[in-house]
Amino acid sequence: MKSAVIVFPGSNCDRDMAVAIGAVTGQAPAMVWHGDADLPERLDFIAVPGGFSYGDYLRSGAMAARSPVMRSVVDAAARGVAVLGVCNGFQILTEAGLLPGALMRNAGLNFVCRDVALTVENARSLFTNRYDAGERISLPVAHHDGNYFADDATLDRLEGEGRVALRYADGDANGAVNGSSRDIAGILNDAGNVLGLMPHPERAIEPAHGGSDGRRLFEGVMAGLSVGA
Amino acid sequence: MKVQVYVTLKPGVLDPQGKAIHHALESLGFAGVADVRAGRFIELDVADDVSDDDLDAMCRKLLANTVIENYRIERG
Numbered sequence: 001m002k003s004a005v006i007v008f009p010g011s012n013c014d015r016d017m018a019v020a021i022g023a024v025t026g027q028a029p030a031m032v033w034h035g036d037a038d039l040p041e042r043l044d045f046i047a048v049p050g051g052f053s054y055g056d057y058l059r060s061g062a063m064a065a066r067s068p069v070m071r072s073v074v075d076a077a078a079r080g081v082a083v084l085g086v087c088n089g090f091q092i093l094t095e096a097g098l099l100p101g102a103l104m105r106n107a108g109l110n111f112v113c114r115d116v117a118l119t120v121e122n123a124r125s126l127f128t129n130r131y132d133a134g135e136r137i138s139l140p141v142a143h144h145d146g147n148y149f150a151d152d153a154t155l156d157r158l159e160g161e162g163r164v165a166l167r168y169a170d171g172d173a174n175g176a177v178n179g180s181s182r183d184i185a186g187i188l189n190d191a192g193n194v195l196g197l198m199p200h201p202e203r204a205i206e207p208a209h210g211g212s213d214g215r216r217l218f219e220g221v222m223a224g225l226s227v228g229a
Numbered sequence: 230m231k232v233q234v235y236v237t238l239k240p241g242v243l244d245p246q247g248k249a250i251h252h253a254l255e256s257l258g259f260a261g262v263a264d265v266r267a268g269r270f271i272e273l274d275v276a277d278d279v280s281d282d283d284l285d286a287m288c289r290k291l292l293a294n295t296v297i298e299n300y301r302i303e304r305g
Contacts, residue, residue, distance in 0.1 A: 101296060102296040102297045104242075104245075104297060105246060109245050
């Protein structure tokens with residue numbers, strides 16, 4: 001599987017992402033700098049990693065979404081290339097218009113950094129086909145702006161079309177993780193080849209990480225694309 | 230020419246920062262504040278021939294996220 005990780009000034013999960021992709025697919029991804037206008041040819045998979053691109057100036061993900069490489073990512077997504085955005089990557093994909101809605105400051109105002117329980121809502125997507133529908137999994141989150149917002153019509157459409165991939169399952173005393181509308185943790189685009197999520201699957205690849213529930217997401221992409229390592 | 234851009238959250242969009250400011254004002258003893266909404270002020274220094282359409286496009290394409298924010302442009 002030929003993959004790429006996009007690197008912005010302030011990305012800090014790009015190497016974690018590269019290690020995760022390499023571990024699962026057996027092939028190291030290309031690391032693509034934000035100023036490059038062109039992506040490597042014949043990519044199967046693009047990951048937009050977490051971090052604090054451009055210092056979160058203006059809005060989280062706003063500057064990165066307008067960088068030269070993102071025009072190529074948007075074009076690649078339109079051609080059907082699988083695109084994964086994690087945390088800041090999710091924020092960048094919404095700012096770039098690849099996914100609807102916006103990620104706002106956490107409702108509790110605190111930076112949330114812990115493992116969260118999630119429910120797999122759609123287990124048929126390119127990214128979630130190695131999970132069971134309704135399965136509870138655990139992945140770490142670490143964000144300040146993960147409060148997913150979209151208007152009711154958009155939320156209804158996402159739910160109706162099975163585009164809510166993951167939902168926060170925690171029912172703990174602190175309430176929701178970040179105040180997200182309808183507890184949404186991850187959503188798909190209408191074609192199903194773009195996933196944005198706040199939790200970090202790349203930080204849960206092997207038991208030594210404290211959990212390995214993220215591994216199946218990358219395995220699912222490989223299986224879904226039907227490409228070998 | 231100076232242009233002022235005011236970016237504010239749309240009505241109905243929860244504003245946790247505004248709420249926190251509100252609570253802080255109350256804890257300082259200021260009564261009578263019904264609500265606080267926080268926004269962003271951006272000042273541009275532009276050439277005189279920059280059109281209203283250009284300024285509007287700047288707001289739509291970058292300065293505001295129109296999913297959650299409104300903007301107001303004031304010239305001069």
